[in-house]
Amino acid sequence: MYGGSIGRAKGHSPFGRTLGRPQGDGQGPESQPAWKQTAVWIIYFSAALILVRFYGAADTLCRKDIEREYAVGILDGKKGLILGVANNKSIAWGVAQAAKREGASLAFNFLGEQMEKRVRPLAESLNANIIAPMNVSEEASIDAFFTQVKEQWGELDFIVHSIAYANKDALQNRFMTTTREDFHLALDVSAYSFIACAQRAAPMMKPGGSMITMTYLGAERAIPGYNVMGVAKAALEASTRYLAQDLGKDGIRVNSVSAGPIRTLAASAVGDFRKLMEKSARGSMLGRNVSQDEVGNTCVYLLSDLASGVSGELHYVDAGFHVGAGDPGIPG
Numbered sequence: 001m002y003g004g005s006i007g008r009a010k011g012h013s014p015f016g017r018t019l020g021r022p023q024g025d026g027q028g029p030e031s032q033p034a035w036k037q038t039a040v041w042i043i044y045f046s047a048a049l050i051l052v053r054f055y056g057a058a059d060t061l062c063r064k065d066i067e068r069e070y071a072v073g074i075l076d077g078k079k080g081l082i083l084g085v086a087n088n089k090s091i092a093w094g095v096a097q098a099a100k101r102e103g104a105s106l107a108f109n110f111l112g113e114q115m116e117k118r119v120r121p122l123a124e125s126l127n128a129n130i131i132a133p134m135n136v137s138e139e140a141s142i143d144a145f146f147t148q149v150k151e152q153w154g155e156l157d158f159i160v161h162s163i164a165y166a167n168k169d170a171l172q173n174r175f176m177t178t179t180r181e182d183f184h185l186a187l188d189v190s191a192y193s194f195i196a197c198a199q200r201a202a203p204m205m206k207p208g209g210s211m212i213t214m215t216y217l218g219a220e221r222a223i224p225g226y227n228v229m230g231v232a233k234a235a236l237e238a239s240t241r242y243l244a245q246d247l248g249k250d251g252i253r254v255n256s257v258s259a260g261p262i263r264t265l266a267a268s269a270v271g272d273f274r275k276l277m278e279k280s281a282r283g284s285m286l287g288r289n290v291s292q293d294e295v296g297n298t299c300v301y302l303l304s305d306l307a308s309g310v311s312g313e314l315h316y317v318d319a320g321f322h323v324g325a326g327d328p329g330i331p332g
Contacts, residue, residue, distance in 0.1 A: 073103030074304040079153050081107050083134070083197065084162035084214075087118045091214055091259055092162035094292030098300040099160075100126045107149055109134035129153070136163055136193035146200035156204040158303045161197055161213040164190035166229045175227040183228060190232035191239055198243050198254070207251025210303045213240060214295075215256045215314070217322055225276070237314055244312035253311035255302050260290045260318030279327035285320025 082096040085108055096106060107130035110119040116133070123131045130152055134145035149156065166189075170182035194213045201211065218226035219233035237256055244254040261277045281289045298317045301307055316322050 073101065074306060075099055075157075075300060076103030078103070078157035078303075079105045079107070079129075079155065080158035080160065080303065081109070081149065081156065081197075081201070082160050082162075083109050083136075084160075084164075085110075085119050085122060086115065088122060089262075089292070090162065091262055091292050091295050092160060093122060094294075094296035095160050095162070095212075095299045096122075096126060096296075098293070098296035099303065102300050102304070104158075104303075105129050105153075107131070107153075109145055111135055136196060137189060139196070142196055142200060146197075146204075150204055154204070155206065156201055156209065157206075158210040158212070159197060159201045160299060160303070161194045161211070163193050164214075164229065164232065166190070166227075166232065170228045171225060173227075178228050183231075186228045186232040187235055190229065191235040194236060195239055195243065198247070202247055202250065202252060205250070205252050208305065208308070209247075209250075209252040210307070211243065211247075211252065211254045212299055212302055213256050215240075215258045217258055217260075217316075217318065219258075220322075223276070240314070241312050248311055253302075253307070255307075255310060255313045255315060257295065257299055257302070258314055258316045258318065258322070259295045260284070260321055262290065262292055262295070280318070280321050283321050283324050283327040284318065285324060288319055290317055290319050 080099060082092055082099070084090065085092040085096060087093070096108070100106060106123070106126055106128050108119055108123040108128050110116045110131070110133055112133075116131075120131055130149060132145050132148050133141065135141040164186075166186035167182050170178050170186060194211075198211055202209070213236055215233045215237050216226070216229075217223065218230035219237050221230075223230060240254055240256040247254055261280050277289055281287065295317045298315060302310060302313075302315065
């Protein structure tokens with residue numbers, strides 16, 4: 001009846017086999033009614049499907065376990081200093097978060113009790129190994145900080161220098177009115193401090209060590225409201241090149257990162273900073289400003305072995321502003 005009339009004769013199953021007495025020799029599947037045979041095959045198929053899914057899920061879980069076991073951040077096992085965090089808006093804090101995400105062990109400095117109240121909770125949230133005071137204007141304070149680092153760690157893989165300061169008047173008044181004291185202060189804290197920290201960090205570093213400092217476009221261009229800090233940053237960038245030359249023979253790399261304007265505590269001292277950010281966004285290649293996370297990610301690359309051939313470099317993270325013609329103005 002199979003393949004014949006689509007109707008059913010009396011006593012026949014829809015599968016084309018006569019119901020009732022088994023056909024054949026009474027042995028094996030053929031001795032069973034057709035509906036039972038069909039049910040058996042459905043059970044076999046379902047069981048096979050379950051097994052396939054089970055082993056597939058088990059394989060996926062095993063692969064994920066292996067991936068987790070062998071997942072390694074690009075700074076895994078490295079120890080580094082994050083110098084200059086003031087609060088959670090600091091560029092240095094963005095670097096710290098990125099470095100911790102990539103597996104680094106971190107140490108932080110702070111200046112005074114008020115700053116400690118801001119820095120310590122942030123550092124502790126990243127399980128910092130060292131949180132200690134350091135005033136970069138005082139040799140004894142710098143010595144004490146790096147002595148503690150050496151006693152606790154013994155060796156060092158990287159430092160991130162994000163320290164700068166100038167009196168507010170020296171930023172907002174005409175540049176030609178800059179006093180000798182303000183000039184010395186800005187260059188001492190913002191530029192020489194990097195040299196002072198490098199002197200003490202380098203002996204703890206092996207080949208592959210890395211140093212980074214943070215700068216800004218005001219080192220190259222006359223930015224309104226930046227004044228003496230622009231001169232200090234220019235000195236800092238030159239210092240980076242000469243440190244790279246000195247420390248290169250020891251296998252230590254030194255680079256600077258020029259970040260676009262980011263709303264930080266230090267930026268609040270720059271006059272009309274809001275307008276500066278607006279102009280920067282309009283004049284950048286990407287049509288926007290950058291975030292502290294983007295700067296942090298770039299720094300992590302420079303600190304890692306992925307940048308083993310990069311030294312003495314000034315790396316911009318400003319959405320391309322530095323290669324453009326500047327602010328095109330507000331469309332009319």
